[in-house]
Amino acid sequence: MENEPKSVIGRRGSYAKGVARRQEILDRAIEVFAERGADGTSLRRIAEAIGVSHATLLHYFDSREQLLVAVYEHAESLRQAPEDLEQSSVDVMVAAATENVGVPGMVQLYSTLVATAIEEPAGESKEFFTRRFERVRTDMAQRLRDEQAAGTVRDDIDAETLATMLIALSDGVQTQWLLDPSIDLRDTLSRATALIAAR
Amino acid sequence: MENEPKSVIGRRGSYAKGVARRQEILDRAIEVFAERGADGTSLRRIAEAIGVSHATLLHYFDSREQLLVAVYEHAESLRQAPEDLEQSSVDVMVAAATENVGVPGMVQLYSTLVATAIEEPAGESKEFFTRRFERVRTDMAQRLRDEQAAGTVRDDIDAETLATMLIALSDGVQTQWLLDPSIDLRDTLSRATALIAAR
Incomplete structure (x- = not known):
């Protein structure tokens, strides 16, 4: 799991599985950011804090900025009040x-x-x-x-x-x-x- | 000025000279930031853009953040309208x-x-x-x-x-x-x- 290769979706996973994995990463990222904020945190450090490999994170997010935006968007969607x-x-x-x-x-x-x-x-x-x-x-x-x-x-x-x-x-x-x-x-x-x- | 290392004052310049040099660096930094903004710019890159050595910049400012705050403060003081x-x-x-x-x-x-x-x-x-x-x-x-x-x-x-x-x-x-x-x-x-x- 920690060293999930880039080819995982094609080789042993479905698109749905990839989406679920991405959500799981975002859920964990939200906890990390809620505690620490994001400034000055490299993608590598974020990966460590979430508990996935740097390569896994790069598989789902092209850049630190893309991850941060996804984290914010995901957090906001979770707490959308009726x-x-x-x-x-x-x-x-x-x-x-x-x-x-x-x-x-x-x-x-x-x-x-x-x-x-x-x-x-x-x-x-x-x-x-x-x-x-x-x-x-x-x-x-x-x-x-x-x-x-x-x-x-x-x-x-x-x-x-x-x-x-x-x-x-x-x-x-x-x-x-x-x-x-x-x-x-x-x-x-x-x-x-x-x-x-x-x- | 509070942060000016003691060594330079005693060793190779006067306090007034150090202050003037610091102002000069800030004046040039303002021009650079006005054009480019600051995000993702390392202290080294800022030094290059201003045209001073990295060591010179580190002599006057302990960190990138300290330089940026000084640039903002200096820019604001310059355009204080009566x-x-x-x-x-x-x-x-x-x-x-x-x-x-x-x-x-x-x-x-x-x-x-x-x-x-x-x-x-x-x-x-x-x-x-x-x-x-x-x-x-x-x-x-x-x-x-x-x-x-x-x-x-x-x-x-x-x-x-x-x-x-x-x-x-x-x-x-x-x-x-x-x-x-x-x-x-x-x-x-x-x-x-x-x-x-x-x-």
Whole structure:
């Protein structure tokens, strides 16, 4: 298992088996990152920490960045909460942020990968986070449009712009809280309800 | 300067000469980073790009992280605009953000260093950015307090919390804009004026 060769899928495994093995690696990687974060960790060190060979890891992931993006994506898919249609846009934002900061390694991974996305226009992170921000903005804007229609959210700013602002606020306050935990993350983010309330 | 090894001062240069040389290196480093950003660049490669020896660079900076923080700090000190007391808190935020994104390498350096600060609690970045956020929040809160007293900014949220929110908004929208330049950075940030206006 530790020295699984590149030919394994063709020779003694099925595609499904390869997918399962990849998931298993990601599950273990999530535990490692949740504890340690990712900065400065080579693919070789990550392989050691997960308990697979460097070659095995390279079989499933072309690069360290590709692995890190896959870890983040997998972790996020695992904790996708069932959507509560009763929640306000700000409630959704606050819930996601407080859940995030409960897993320090994953918040670190997020900030590292977003920085990589900004730094490396041709990388995996850039594509992943550009799409992710688009998706999160679209979902948030839809929720805000519904709230504007219901008269609870101000409509002097369009829903897309408000969505961009709320997501920015959430990311930015999480960053400041990580550097200064005396900031009340939940209270600060909750104040957005007053900011976007209909007049 | 605190970190300048004692040997050079006594042995082959004056303290003032060392300071001047360090500034010169930082000036050249800023040009390099403004063009290329910093990700994945070793201290050796940075030395090459600046045109000094690796040993010279190590003489002035203990680590790559220390150099990067010094570059960011130096770049920021160079473009400190004279304070305009007439500017509103949101004007100040919008001006700083639009100036930032005009130098892509520096925005990349900012996001990389903030990610490093979050990832490495014992590093130079953590100390620098924790203090920097404190200072920026304090300045912004003072401005907001004056505006609350003048009746132009809402006072149902305290000035410190509003400052945290505005700074978060600015950082977060810059990040989204870097990944999706179709976002109107200036317009989005300017909407904060309406959000924080007195009712």
